[in-house]
Amino acid sequence: MTTSELLSHPNIPLEVHINNALTILENLRNPNLLSENLEKTLKVALALHDFGKATAYFQKKIRGEKLSPKEKKLSNHSLLSALYTFFVLQKLFKTDYKYPLIGYYIVLNHHSGILKDFSDTLRLGEEKIELLKLQTESINPSAVNRFISNLRLEDELKQLLKFDKGEFLQFLGEVLDIFDELEEDLTSIFNLENLGEFLTVSYLFSLLIDADKTEAGLKEKPLFLGKKVEIPPSAVESYKKTLKGNSPINDLRELAYKIVNTAEIDTEEHFYTLTLPTGMGKTLIGLNFALKLKERLEKKTSKPVKIIYSLPFLSVIDQNAQVLEKVFAPIGDKIVVKHHHLSLGEYLKGENNYELTRLLVESWFAPVVVTTFVQLFESLIPFKNSSARRYNKLTNAVVLIDEVQALPSKFWFLLREYLKEFAKTNNTYFVFTTATQPYLVEEGKELIPQKEKFFSAINRYRVSLKLEKRTLEEFFTEFKPEGGKSYLFILNTVSSSKKAYKLLLECSVPEGDICYLSTHLTPYDRKKRIRELREGKYRFAVTTQLVEAGVDIDFSVVVRDFAPLDSLIQSAGRCNRNFRLPRGEFVVLNLTDENGRRFATRIYDPILLQITEKLLTEFNPTDEVSLIKLSERYYREVWNSKSRDKSEELLKEIKRLNFSKLSAFKLIEEEPYKSDIFVQQNPQAVEIWNAVKQLMKDLKNKKITLWEAKKRFETLKSDFYNFVISVDVSKNTPPIDEDLKIHYIPYEEIDNYYDPKLGYVAEGKTYEEF
Template identity: 40%
Template sequence: MKERRDISGKIILKYKESAFKNASQTFINHLRDLAFEEVGSYPISLGERFYCLNLPTGLGKTLTGLHFALKLRENIAQSGYTPRIIYALPFLSIIDQNYEIYQQVLSTEYKIDSHYLLKHHHLTDIVFYENDREFDFDAAKILLEGWNAEIIVTTFIQLFHTLIGYKNRMLRKFHKLAGAIIILDEVQAIHHKYWLVVKGILTSLATQLNTYILLCTATQPLIFPKSALRDTCEKEKYFRQLDRITIYPHLTKKQTLEAFINEFSPVKKTLFIVNTINAAKTLFRLLQGRYPQEKIAYLTTHIIPKERLKRIKEIKQGKYKLCVSTQLVEAGVDIDFPVVYRDLAPLDALIQSAGRCNRNAEEKGTMYVLNLINEKGKRYAYQVYDLWLIDKTEKILVRYSSISEPDILELINSYYEEVNQEKPDETAKALLKSLQTLHFNGEKETYPVSNFRLIEEDYPKWEVFIEYDEEAKMLWKEFTQIRKIKDRFERKMAYEQIKSRFSQYIISVPQTIENRPPVVENLLYVPYEQLEDFYDKETGYKLEGGVMVF
């Protein structure tokens, strides 16, 4: 039975009144309210398909974007149909955080079930509720993967692999994109080489399937020409009024981590964002050696997800004076430090990192951009980013001794103009041609649709299950029992029941690692008894040393 739910466009006003009634009347909160009201009063014309919400970091784009989408939904509903809202994000690390915000908003007015709000990605629990009734596994799977809700919170991978895909499981929800309102949050995360493809596919979606698109970001990439987008607010006003941080590019001097630490003094709470896990581990150990009295947070993807989430929560609670992280905190993770040190990266990534500095305008924040090198004199930045993006960033930054927040909008616009002058990637053009000619499978050289990967692996990886605690022991025992189930469909259904919890103990490591645990049930497995051989509870997986097992 088809179920639709009414959602009032005024529900966010009710939520804000309740959730922020005791909020202090600071200047930053004043700007958040101003942006919220301006976007909410934007004069919508249903003939316009592409909208942009470009605001500085920390100005409440999540709520403001939903406010606009609900208003647009109400306007469209007057023409005879009610669109669904599809809210897509690039990173799993911020899905839960923003899903909870949506959940809190809807709960202000409604007893929400799965027809109101769904969260869907590859690790989502297979559950679907209608009022107080829980559907059985098979029905829940069909309803969940078919996006049978008014609002769907999902990932870029789910969205774009449905738009640019050929697998039945992904295409099951394709029809839900017709007439929908799609919010693309943190849209700057889409790699430049796919701009041409994304522009083409979203334009077709809007013109042929009557879909509306809202792009949300603090650093608006030139996926579309500026004339094609409708700004929902006067963005210059907000960038101009904020002066929370000063960025100091220190690029003329290349430094090793050891040399940097010799000059560093931790006067205030400080966040360090570096480009590789090895750099993060080295920096963390150097800081521990220099400041043994300080409690230091450490965040990389070699820490199991369960522990990462715990540490991020503790950072928000102010339990650490120093934090060392890779890029995983640079977009969307709501942590705040008065001082940030960031290794050189493309300019949009630097600006996103600056968004972790003095978000709430409590005191003037400072971010230093460093030019870090490893022991062989090689830049860490060149190990993870396209060289030409780093070079363009450096050419812009060397003109400045310091950069104030009001200058950021002009700076990022100049950068994207430079990036956009580069010729489109040949694979992007080939992919567009494959979509137009329905070339789904074939030789890799012809770049069929089946070749498309929104996120490509930078190196071959293995997945490792870390038996970290008692819950992990229990889950591994369940997993081994599930593997014994002979019926393939029963086995898959049983695994789906534990997949979300099981994944909290899985990390990915390079296939070139020296320190390799045994393969058990087709998965690298670190038993609790051997935890110290393979996993450090502070810095995560031990790539070297320990016991070599084949």
């Protein structure tokens, strides 16, 4: 083979990159999800996505030669590649413009951060056309055609791809008029009334960028990606035999496990619900069902089926990932990958291959992936390049959504409509697990048909409603801890939790008996204290809502400031969790500040609070059974009361292929008033801070490249953020580091800004002096 001598990356021939990417595509794609026309569109788009690298300007850049400012502009390749893709596909599909437009769009965006709205990509302007003509003039046709002849494609497609400079320049002279007409005709070219077009474009785009980035990550390494890992469906059963436990609810856990284990699987049913009280082992029960479903689907489709396990909070990811890793340990150590914004660094420790490790973690190549709601839903409804590459991993998959009630109610309608279409189109199966199922999936099949029996049999606590308004001072003046009982206080704000901690000390409770938890503590301190709580080290704990869902702790008495019903039920799940007492006690308060304003109104939707207050007043639940019974009525009222405007607006943008507008779909609201602070709380933190500072110094002095700096930071990132808090610094502002652009608390000034018990000092000495 005579090479084209065109490079795609340093020292890598363009045809080698494209041929490897085409091979990877064969392993990624599911032919059952692609029509013949879509197959051809995708192949052509992948073959040509780097066509623009054939310009003299790009070739000069990739060889390290110096470029003038104008040449730098002319070395960009995405738009030229996209237009040549459109040009070729137009020849193939004649007047059916749907496929040329899809090919154009997915190639154009393959280096975008936020994806562009479809219609916006058709507005180019004369200035861009002139640059495109200059780029085209610089291309050597014989080199490009050698590149095309070296591609592992059918002869028919290679003939179609053949480059004729004059013909393409003529097209560039006409493209503005062509695109103007196509923009006007978009509604007749695409069906913008349903979700199908969005799902198609997202799938093709995902396959293209995943194949491209995977090839770049693997380089010359063996293409192992098609290798199937055999996971026995009995993996959970084998693991359960190693467990020892004498919890009084073990018999009930075992009964629930057996019911789900023998549940009939209908592969026509894409939605399942698993509804059980907290502490009933939903993680293992759900995983066991997912393995059975995976086995059935693989027999039916002869394609590997991935399991994605998602949870709402970073704080519970590690806990659940550890369980899954133990389940699959006998099979191998690359079965489970944990993916969130800090996880890459954990895997890089002890690994030399940055690219390969990053590929395995961020691309979800493992058979089982544990991730956050944010990562999952940004991949399901993609608007960013980085998450769109994972969309294809959610096809032919079983997705477990644990603690599903944590999804914001304003998005229920959007998710209900979207997931139905997604599941049907992509052969995806969803399992929703929780103690309280929201109105998300009406037609889901419940895996515990007589779930009420479990809730009745496990009546672990009394409910005491104290809904008259009171201040923290009024509550703690009356509070008298009873001997032998442990107490968990869950407050709604950090300030009220700190005040509660101080008032508890005034009740003659020894400081060493109290654990305090909030986001004002570094993750380093929080993880340590949660571990100590699980070990039963403290009799008293004062926390914010961060222990509400999924954190496995157990107290005799749980006192909770007022909150929406689903939050109350989740908090109550920490009360007598393991049924070691005949009855625990769950107390609901209605706390206010000194001005009579309820803390609950500062953080919760008023509609949810009103519905909760109405139901609690009307039905006056007295125990776990009667409290949880209210959840169905609560979710029904929320469904009927909440505005669907946000959901309907986003659904409209999805149908119109307005990808950039989907950035409004945020499961976690941003808090712009908060700033990050690095806390040098111990010698380990100081060492990590100094390592990152040295990295920046090396970058400034050009001892390392930006790429090398990013790689080195990834290995430090999880440790670095172990000491970072995000808080309002307006009343006690620590210094800011100009290199790292982050506030930091120097080790020698720690007392001014960070209390070892309560964390960040919101109004410290520096504030009070002025």
